[in-house]
Amino acid sequence: MFNNNNKMSFNRSITKLHLILVFIFTLLVLLAFFFNRTxxxxxxxxxxMYSNLSGFYSTLEQSNQNARSYLYSGSVNELNTYNTTIEESRMYATRLYEQADEQTKWKFELLDHMLDMHESxxxxxxxxxQSRQASDQAVYQxxxxxxxxxxxxxxxxxNIVDNxxxxxxxxxxxxxxxxxxFxxxxxxVVIVVLLQYARRSVRFITTPIATIIEHINSIKEGDYDLSKINNRFVEIDTLxxxxEDMASKxxxxxxxxxxxxxLQHQLFEQEKENLKKDELLAQSELRMLQNQINPHFLFNxxxxxxxxxxxxxxFVTSDIVSKTSEVLRYGLDKANHMSDLKGELESIQSYIYxxxxxxxxxxxxxxxxxxFVPNIPIPGLLIQPLVENAVIHGLKDTTKDGEILIKVSYQDALCICVSDNGIGMESLQLEEQVIQDFKTNHSKSGLGLYNVIQRVKKFYGKGASVSFQSYPDCGFEVCIEIEVEENDYVSFIDN
Structure with a gap:
């Protein structure tokens, strides 16, 4: 290009040089883009893989819960849910195997085999x-x-995914x-070519190029704006x-x-939060174990x-002892297990006696x-705390004419209401009591309403709601509304 025997016009030489520069910079941009995309x-x-790994263990845990529920209750719905969730676990395992590299594929294939054994x-x-064989305990183990x-x-x-x-x-x-x-x-190479070309270029073209080289150093200091270079040529503007496009990238x-x-920091913080929750759960379970008594000694x-x-x-004393035994036995059997609406109401009748x-x-x-109220499954001891709350808090200062109403109705949904004609409270005071229940871990000094709300949300999700209505000197009412499907029950409660 710089041979005197092969002269070309300034326009041709500058155009050829620009084409070469554009090709080089485009190549760099394409390489950077390809690198980024890859x-x-x-x-x-x-x-x-993180998402699929989390989904695998989550659905596996859900399928295990469904299997246990099916073994406990024999519900066909639980069996169908188990089949669905175990298939989802298998789908996640297959995705993990497909997404793993060649060195770790065998490990995820081993995970799939373990899932096969678990399903078997x-x-x-x-x-x-179903056959009620004597060896069911060993198989379940x-x-x-x-x-x-x-x-x-x-x-x-x-750790494999993290690695x-x-x-x-x-x-x-x-x-x-x-x-x-590269x-x-x-x-x-470009600088060398530009220096050789600058020797043969006129002074008015070398000055803008030198200015460009000076401004390139500003990128190292964080200044990515190269539009402030003054020149008289469109070609320099293109350069x-x-x-500037490369600097912006x-x-x-x-x-x-x-x-x-x-994002990595947020993930680490979330893991720390999960560890704290696990620690609180372990402490709660320890407190429950420390507060247990020997039920055999109590009932004997x-x-x-x-x-x-x-x-x-x-005979009155014997009836009181009998009813007390029924209430305690129900509480010990159903405190952390499922019951049904009929059993809950029968326990409340003993408590009321x-x-x-x-x-x-x-x-x-x-x-x-x-x-025709459907006898649906409900968490044990869901309604009795509401009756206790009415006795202990709603009617604590009542000396006569106190009244507590337990009402169960069913139209579009099952509605369970417990109300009293006691002192009531302001809505702001009610909100503060619920918050206090949460902060004190549902202590005896609170209303225990937070525990009821959390159990309803945990078991029914969006299919149920808890509402409160109370005004000073106008009593207090708690209503639990539950959506009921036809396959949620097999019988009705006698009026």
């Missing part, structure tokens, strides 16, 4: 339950052990170094725009790296009292149960 694709695949044990447990074995691999497979992320980041850094070296080599890459670091003692009262012809003997004419208890 690494982002690999990173997204790893993030999908579940089916064996179902078959032994194997089913539980295989589930715990798979669940214990969560940390291991999480792949680290490997991808390492490859990104290595590729960046190669790309930077870019520097190309830049060096400035190309440089560098800035965008830096921002992307900062966002990745922020009450049976002795009941028989002694019968022998002494103290005791309270009527305690308060006499001071408090009157009323039951209103509509006809």
């Amino acid at each position: 690494e982002v694709s690999m990173y997204e695949r790893t993030l999908h 044990s579940a089916k064996a447990s179902f078959e032994t339950m 194997q089913f539980s052990e295989e589930y715990e074995l798979i669940r214990s691999t969560f940390t291991k497979y999480y 792949q992320v680290v490997l991808h980041l390492k490859n990104i850094k290595i590729s960046e170094r190669y790309l930077l070296g 870019a520097l080599c190309i830049a060096g 400035c725009l190309a440089l 560098v800035k965008q890459n830096i921002q992307n790296e900062q966002e990745k670091v922020w 003692t009450m049976n002795i009292i009941y028989k002694s009262a019968q022998r002494e012809e103290a 005791i309270q009527e003997k305690r308060f006499g004419n001071r408090i009157r208890f009323l039951f209103e149960v509509d006809e």
